[in-house]
Amino acid sequence: MTFDPATYCPEHFLWSYRDGIATIRLDRPERKNPLTFASYAELRDTFRALVYVKDVKVVIFAPNEGNFSSGGDVHDIIGPLVRMNMTELMDFTRMTGDLVKAMRGCPQPIIAAVDGISAGAGAIIPMSADMRLGTPDAKTYFLFNRVGLAGCDMGACAILPRIIGQGRATELLMTGRGLGAEEGLNWGYFNMVVSKETLMEEANKLATQIAAGPTFANGMTKNQLNMEWDMSLDTAIEAEAQAQAICMQTKDFERAYNAFVNKEKPVFEGD
Missing domain, CATH: 3.90.226.10 (2-enoyl-CoA Hydratase; Chain A, domain 1)
Structure with missing residues (x-):
């Protein structure tokens, strides 16, 4: 559907x-x-x-x-x-x-x-x-x-x-x-x-x-909140490291950096 x-x-x-x-x-x-x-x-x-x-x-x-x-x-x-x-x-x-x-x-x-x-x-x-x-x-x-x-x-x-x-x-x-x-x-x-x-x-x-925020990253946050209910601390920290590295590959992360450098408010597009 x-x-x-x-x-x-x-x-x-x-x-x-x-x-x-x-x-x-x-x-x-x-x-x-x-x-x-x-x-x-x-x-x-x-x-x-x-x-x-x-x-x-x-x-x-x-x-x-x-x-x-x-x-x-x-x-x-x-x-x-x-x-x-x-x-x-x-x-x-x-x-x-x-x-x-x-x-x-x-x-x-x-x-x-x-x-x-x-x-x-x-x-x-x-x-x-x-x-x-x-x-x-x-x-x-x-x-x-x-x-x-x-x-x-x-x-x-x-x-x-x-x-x-x-x-x-x-x-x-x-x-x-x-x-x-x-x-x-x-x-x-x-x-x-x-x-x-x-x-x-x-x-x-x-x-x-x-x-208006980074929707891909917000989805990752929700996913980690779900997954980490039954993870050990070590497993959770590793999972978050992987999730954050994935988010660092998004254009929204680059947009936020460029906006900060230019003293502007970032406009996120969810990719």
Whole structure:
């Protein structure tokens, strides 16, 4: 799957694109934007395809009409799950996990702009993003425990402790209690908390800043952040040496040098 970001029209979520920045919104605001089997799969395929869509520099995953996402739809997902056999359930849980893999695997930085409810899988998506902005009304629930499931869903036990720490992650995953905006900011879950009115302005400002940077090098940074989770220090340092040497071969590195010499601001082109 490849696509032109300017004309891409997904079936199960909203997509907009401008100046290198793609914005995604789930589109069932009357139900607080739940996920369905189809939206999971289409999101997964989109993030996989972004590996090859160089015109997209940054992705913003945004709320819609006051809420981010209530997670898996009770009628469209939860109901069918209780009637599935083990093979079918494994197919589903692997498919949802593949969305997280696709988000972490695409080179574009992903900014989650969170307002209102962000629950279950609707909390996993911001967790899997590279940066998170919230509003004072943002409420995050990793509520798998509340429906009789383990908190280890879609990479939560791997990613969440790395953001907020093991003890705090354990508390949220074993109680399902809500994480408020200020607490999330203090814990390092949110990069910043801004007003509802300025959420998208701030998200776009951050996205514009990143999009104007060396996008090839930013993709390398994201890749190393992913890879170094399970590397020894020696292996990580060697991997970073190789990654940096590759970046030193790019024209953006030369552009930055020439701009510095000429006392100008570099204009990066991503090559």
